[in-house]
Amino acid sequence: MARFNKWLFRRTKGRRGGTFLGAPVLLLDHVGxxxxxxxxxxxxxxDDAPNLVLVASKGGIDVNPAWFHNLMAMSTTEVELPGGVRRRVRPRVAEGEERAALWERVIVLYPPYADYAKRTERLIPVIVLEPA
Structure with missing residues (x-):
């Protein structure tokens, strides 16, 4: 699914493949x-302008996904937004009240994250991508 979504997104500059189950999608570049x-x-x-917000949900029930670890090991990277717009960003993990406020907004955008959070013991990281 991810490979097809990426191909479609790039081919159409986000006009297709720019959403998943109604939620907006960006392409995150990282290095293994x-x-x-x-x-x-x-x-x-x-979109929490000027920042973007991601959730490190599925890497296994109790494991963060590989892309999260790769991203956090980098000081900056690029994302591609619908329309072919590329943005250089710096990742950081939101904590405390900031995380709680962003988490509530994210689960309104994509309710399956709330269901997933109930099935895991870990606190699912909320990642803020700040302009670099």
Missing amino acids: RRTGQARTNPLIYL
């Missing part, structure tokens, strides 16, 4: 920590 290979993941995001 072990392989050093460039990777791209389509991910649901919240």
Whole structure:
């Protein structure tokens, strides 16, 4: 699914493949920590201008996904938004009240995250991508 979504997104500059179950999608570029290979993941995001917000949901019930670890190991990277707009960003994990406020907005945007959070013991990271 991710590979097709990425292809469709790039082919149409986000006019197609720019949403997943009604939620907006961006393409996140990152580098594999072990392989050093460039990777791209389509991910649901919240526009919290000038920042973007991601949730590190599924990497297994009790494990953060590989893209999260790759992203957090980088000081900056690029994302591609619908319309072919590329933006250089710096990741950080939201904590405390900021995380709680963003989490509430994210689950309104994409309710399955709330269901997923009930099935895991871990606190699912909320990542803020600030302009770099």
